[in-house]
Structures are given as structure tokens and as C-alpha cells.
Amino acid sequence: MSMVDNTAGPLLAGRGLVKAHGRTEALRGASVELRAGEILAVTGSSGSGKSTLLHCLSGIVRPDEGSVTYAGERLEELPERRLSELRRTDFGVVFQFGQLIPELTALDNVALPLMLAGAGRAGARAAAGEWLERFGVRGQGELRPGELSGGQAQRAALARALVTGPRVVFADEPTGALDSLAGEQVMTALVHTAREAGTAVLLITHDARVAAYADREVQLRDGALAPLEVAA
Numbered sequence: 001m002s003m004v005d006n007t008a009g010p011l012l013a014g015r016g017l018v019k020a021h022g023r024t025e026a027l028r029g030a031s032v033e034l035r036a037g038e039i040l041a042v043t044g045s046s047g048s049g050k051s052t053l054l055h056c057l058s059g060i061v062r063p064d065e066g067s068v069t070y071a072g073e074r075l076e077e078l079p080e081r082r083l084s085e086l087r088r089t090d091f092g093v094v095f096q097f098g099q100l101i102p103e104l105t106a107l108d109n110v111a112l113p114l115m116l117a118g119a120g121r122a123g124a125r126a127a128a129g130e131w132l133e134r135f136g137v138r139g140q141g142e143l144r145p146g147e148l149s150g151g152q153a154q155r156a157a158l159a160r161a162l163v164t165g166p167r168v169v170f171a172d173e174p175t176g177a178l179d180s181l182a183g184e185q186v187m188t189a190l191v192h193t194a195r196e197a198g199t200a201v202l203l204i205t206h207d208a209r210v211a212a213y214a215d216r217e218v219q220l221r222d223g224a225l226a227p228l229e230v231a232a
């Protein structure tokens with residue numbers, strides 16, 4: 001069941017985003033909206049600007065032009081301190097290669113965002129254990145990322161992205177490094193948990209099977225977005 005609220009305005013909106021990397025114009029006026037609880041797939045060929053769009057929308061990178069509005073706040077107007085706070089409390093991110101901290105166990109990786117938000121170690125580890133359980137990797141909690149399979153590491157990375165109860169999860173090719181079975185497990189876990197928690201997901205993928213998990217799909221072409229044309 002979709003928890004998308006079609007009556008409210010978007011939770012996150014990028015408007016007219018332009019971003020160049022040197023002489024490469026990665027985004028040329030891209031606009032996109034994400035509603036609360038919505039799972040939106042952004043597809044497009046390699047180099048079409050998908051990751052750049054995610055970085056702009058999540059406040060990791062400032063666009064050259066255009067605006068990003070999150071829950072009524074214009075990200076470009078926020079001081080770095082407030083942006084970091086938003087990234088810690090309201091946003092979760094998952095990348096293609098999990099990017100768990102290699103020196104920490106899976107459990108401590110998931111506990112870390114809670115501790116950064118001020119939770120005590122014991123409470124954070126207990127909550128982290130519950131999240132690992134949800135993603136079917138509690139038994140691997142004391143292992144380090146290098147000792148996990150790719151799929152287990154990605155599920156731990158999902159737990160880490162969701163543990164603080166973010167309103168938006170940004171997932172950049174979260175299954176890109178996995179075989180199809182592990183990819184399905186990761187997507188099922190992500191979609192199930194996001195639905196349950198009412199978390200919106202901006203899902204970047206070039207894989208149509210992954211995009212099929214989303215409520216809606218938009219396609220980046222030449223740095224701008226078009227809704228996917230539905231085949232007749």
C-alpha cells in the first residue's frame with residue numbers, strides 16, 4: 001500500500017537545477033519533486049547526471065543555479081551548520097558500495113548515527129541491533145564490513161541510513177554491486193521498511209527491475225528530467 005499523500009505539497013523539490021563539473025554540464029535545469037512517503041526512481045544512462053542530482057537534493061553539493069526546498073526550507077540559504085544537522089537528522093544516504101566504516105563492526109556502524117545525534121552507546125547499540133534484525137543481518141552484527149557479503153553489507157548500510165528515522169532516504173545505485181538475488185533482498189527490505197516508516201526514497205538506478213519497486217519514475221536526459229513515457 002502506498003503511503004503517498006497526494007494532497008500535500010512536495011516534501012523535497014529541486015527547481016531549475018544547474019550544476020557543472022568543470023566544463024561538463026551535469027545538470028541543465030533539472031526539476032523534480034518528491035512527496036512525503038513516496039518512492040521515486042530516477043533513471044537515465046551513465047553520465048546523465050543522476051548522482052549529481054542526488055548530491056544537490058541532499059545538500060551534499062550546492063547547485064550553480066536553481067533551488068532545493070526541503071520541508072519549507074531553501075537549502076541554498078541555510079548555513080553549513082544547519083545543512084549538516086538536516087543531513088544527520090532528516091536525511092539518510094545509501095551508496096552503491098555501502099561505505100560502512102571498515103574499522104567498526106556492523107552493529108557499531110549502525111549505532112554511530114544515533115551516537116552522533118546524542119544517544120548513549122548502550123541504547124544506540126540496542127536500537128542498532130533491532131535494525132539489523134529487521135534487515136536480516138543481526139547475526140552478523142559483530143563482523144566488520146570486510147567480513148560481510150556484499151548483500152549483507154548493503155543491508156547493514158540500509159539499517160544505518162534508516163536508524164535515525166529520516167524523512168528521506170537517498171539511495172544511489174544501492175544494488176549496483178550486487179547479484180540479482182542479493183539485489184532483490186536489498187530492494188525488498190528498503191521498500192518494506194520505507195513504507196512502514198513513511199519514509200520517502202529517492203532511488204537512483206539504471207536498472208529497470210530496480211525502478212519497478214518505485215511508485216513513480218522520472219528519467220534524466222542531458223541533465224534535465226522527463227516523466228517516463230508509458231508504452232501504449
Ligand SMILES: Nc1ncnc2c1ncn2[C@@H]1O[C@H](COP(=O)(O)OP(=O)(O)OP(=O)(O)O)[C@@H](O)[C@H]1O
Pocket residue numbers: 021022024025026044045046047048049050051052053206
Ligand atoms: N567530480 C566531478 N568532476 C568532474 N566531472 C564530474 C564529476 N562528477 C561528475 N562529473 C561528470 O558529470 C556528468 C554527470 O555525472 P553523474 O555522476 O552525475 O552521472 P550519473 O548519471 O550518476 O552517471 P553513472 O550512472 O555513470 O554513475 C558526467 O559527465 C561526469 O563525468
